[in-house]
Amino acid sequence: EIVLTQSPGTLSLSPGERATLSCRASQSVSSNYLAWYQQKPGQAPRLLIYGASSRATGIPDRFSGSGSGTDFTLTITGLEPEDFAVYYCQQYGSSRGTFGQGTKVEIK
Amino acid sequence: EVQLVQSGAEVKKPGESLKISCKGSGYSFTSYWIGWVRQMPGKGLEWMGIIYPDDSDTRYSPSFQGQVTISADKSISTAYLQWSSLKASDTAIYYCARHSTVTTPSAHWGQGTLVTVSS
16 A cells, blocks of 8 residues: 655645645555645545646646655645645555645644 | 535444445446545545445455445445444544546545544
């Protein structure tokens, strides 16, 4: 089973700043089948990025994903108030997907 | 519009059995996989398993194999997650989600079902 490790655990930033979130896999993620989700309290997760770098439908272009193999990054350029939330990476390259433990982006 | 509607919150005692549901609408239910994800109180997301309702092909996370059963009834477009003997540690929110294939992410999620197991 592929283990995903996200860092940092918490990111304290101000609106307008840039957020950089990391996701590292214990082994190579096949075909870059890596997704990023956003979750707000009391809500289901929302798909942001799939295939490591493709934005899902309706996702603003301030969200971008990059990386390959075992190292992946989610960047939020110019944090908006609604972006403060928890973010999870997920690999879905094997038939048994796994999630990272999450990074909380909080208001500084 | 694609919708996944899950059954309501449950309060159970340890040792009891439970089956929660996820009903799909607005798409061909037998053409997509349904996955289940656990979120324990204040914790992260855990992938539990996935089923293809057309032929009931099912895959489990090693962590959940033998602990839960995933099933589907394609005649009523509904997937299920069940326990034969609940434990307090099963207290969590459980989400269902739709996948185009077993190797695609989930753009459509249910609203979640809160399961509370307490004596």
